[in-house]
Amino acid sequence: MHGRPLVASILIFNLVVVVAVIAVLVWSGTSLAQPETVRQGSELLGIWGVMAAAVAVGMGSLGAAIAVAAVGSAAMGAMSEKPELGGRALIFLGLAEGIAIYGLIVAIMILAKF
Numbered sequence: 001m002h003g004r005p006l007v008a009s010i011l012i013f014n015l016v017v018v019v020a021v022i023a024v025l026v027w028s029g030t031s032l033a034q035p036e037t038v039r040q041g042s043e044l045l046g047i048w049g050v051m052a053a054a055v056a057v058g059m060g061s062l063g064a065a066i067a068v069a070a071v072g073s074a075a076m077g078a079m080s081e082k083p084e085l086g087g088r089a090l091i092f093l094g095l096a097e098g099i100a101i102y103g104l105i106v107a108i109m110i111l112a113k114f
Helices: 003-026 035-081 081-113
Strands: none
Touching: 003 035, 003 081, 035 081
């Protein structure tokens, strides 16, 4: 039972970090409408974009790994008592793995902007 608050806190931390990084990138003060500003700040924005993408993928993968570990061990325990629960366990494992896919999608969106 002590693993659920840990997973929830890591997922909330993951969400906060991704939102904060996106907010920093969006409101960085560089106007993308002016070509000379883009040339001056493009290197800095490119570094921030790569860092944001790395944080999104890394934290999403970490959250997914913790969620899959918790769900997988619980699913194996449930399947040892009732083997017909295997299909339902796969659904919950897929939902836990979706966290990593969301991080990857956010990273692709960030990199596409820069």
